Amino acid sequence: MSQAKDALPRASLDKIPLVLIPLIAVAALPLIPSLPTWVTLTIAGLAMGMMIFIMASGLTLVFGLMDVMNFAHGAFITIGAFVATSVLLPLAAWTEADKLWLNLAALLSAILAAMVVAGVLGLAFERVIIKPVYGQHLKQILITMGGLIVAEQSIHVIWGPDIIGLPKPAALRGSFIFGDIAIEKYRVLAVIVGLAVFAAMFGVLNRTRIGLLIRAGVEDSEMVEALGYRIRRIFIGVFVAGSALAGLGGVMWALYQETVSSAMGMQVMILIFIVIIIGGLGSVGGCFIGSLLVGLMANYVGFLAPKIALGSNILLMVLILLWRPQGLYPVAKR
């Protein structure tokens, strides 16, 4: 009894940012002419947000833990997508088959291959490129940018410079129709995968010992080291996991766009940066909310005024920074 009393009180969750998501959704309702359109757009926005979250979560965690901002994160997204083309295009017999389980098997093997390749490359990248420049922000930005150039060019060498078409597996094309509401099947899958990643990440971070160490490392890495844990090893693990997630996100994004080009990573990176700035550098929860906000905003504005879709996200970022200069969930030490 007394032990429970003495324990530190649980940090209360800041709920205001959570309200923003329904707020934006409700605010968009009167602007959009019909309810079914609104539902379709909302689901599309949530799906897009989930995909962005998959790609952004690793980056923000790496920054929170080790103060390293990897500008070449987009390269892992692109590589994941290209690995998917190498797996899925030869498996056309599986993806074109009329059986759901064959389609999913092909997709699953593409995802696994992409995650393994991106993870291994992430490990190599951390060892070769980032390790020598810990703590030097300027050099980090420069060196990861250089890594991005080299990675993009290497993709040209391996897969050629052309844009590659990547059709969705047969069972994931088309939409579910409920009355007037049409929901693309692939978006449902994206929401499921995104939620699974979020749940897994949340579980690992909050329920396991390694998650405890990661969270402690984000708060104060020196203290964790002083207690005898090798924060570098944890960090490498997080970096590899983040790269593998970027690979997974690359596969999802490539199938969503149905084309793969070497510039796609950089294009998505802009959204990812906006998301992690909105969420607060280093915060996974903030990253999740930021992703959903950006996804919803992009879809609503893309429907209402397509020309300013990206501008709306920049505006969102500026507004949030004016309200909370450190992002939605500021990480304590910064």
Next chain:
Amino acid sequence: MIRTLLSGDYPRSRALSVLLLAILAGLALAPFVFPGTRSLDVAAKVCVFILLVASYDLLLGYTGIVSFAHTMFFGIGAYGVAIAVSRLGPSWGSLVLGSLAALACSALLALLIGVLSLRVKTIFFAMITLAVASFFAILASQLSGFTGGEDGLTYKLPELLLPGTKLLQAPLAGVEINGKIVSYYLVFFAAAALFLALLRVVNSPFGRVLQAIRENDFRAEAIGYRSVFYRSAANCVAALAASAAGILYAIWLRYAGPDTTLSLDIMMDVLLMVVIGGMGTMYGAVVGATLFVIAQNYLQDLMKLASDAAAGIPFVPALLHPDRWLLWLGILFILSVYRFPAGIVGKLRSK
């Protein structure tokens, strides 16, 4: 005289002096020494990029700010001229008006970005400028009624600057003196003057403060220099110089489009030029830009020869393919950040 021109900042290395003199002579006499459209294009591009890279070096090398919005200001300069001249007709008045509007717009935008986001960390600023710059590039290609969209704008200039205008009846030293030569020298002298002005800025007391902030902003603040103010000012000066480079580029090309001025690829090129040439040395901009632009235009020919020679070996020809020149420069870039952060200039000076 030379001391005043160079603001007392000499090359401080014999090899570097020779190299700089060779570049200067090559650019000054380009129309006569390297006749032909392509080589003159390369020379003009070198002039413009020396100015652009030097202005970026003011930010990156001297102040320690990483901005990815530099090509945005470059683009504003180019589009300012392009829009004014194509709307108001090819007169000197519209040229000047467009330039002034572009400079004002750049200064304002730079101030806004600076005041809003220079208070925070390097990384934060880099990310925000990247987002803003890509938004701007998309805006330029979306507002097709105003900017010509993806196709960009092609326009006429005052008659003096057009290639059809002959100034001398007889060719001089075997070269016909036409409007193209005039506009080349306009670009050359303007770029040279602005480069020397930037050299003046970095060697002034203001420039010293910037370097102090780069080394230790906490300490600079403690001595009484408000680092936000100095950073914002440096951001504005660099933006103005970048816009001027954009204006010159628009005058030379008689075209402004997203791919030649606004794209992120050009930002990467500028980054490579600064780092390979040497950060924190204005002369690095000269060396870096010259090497890079020449490599961009001529390295590919060389690589094609090598690629053909290696035709039998698997995989090697793909690495040596003429389009892969950026791969090798990227590797050179990473090596220079690790091994010689002061770039080629630093290497030459340390000898």
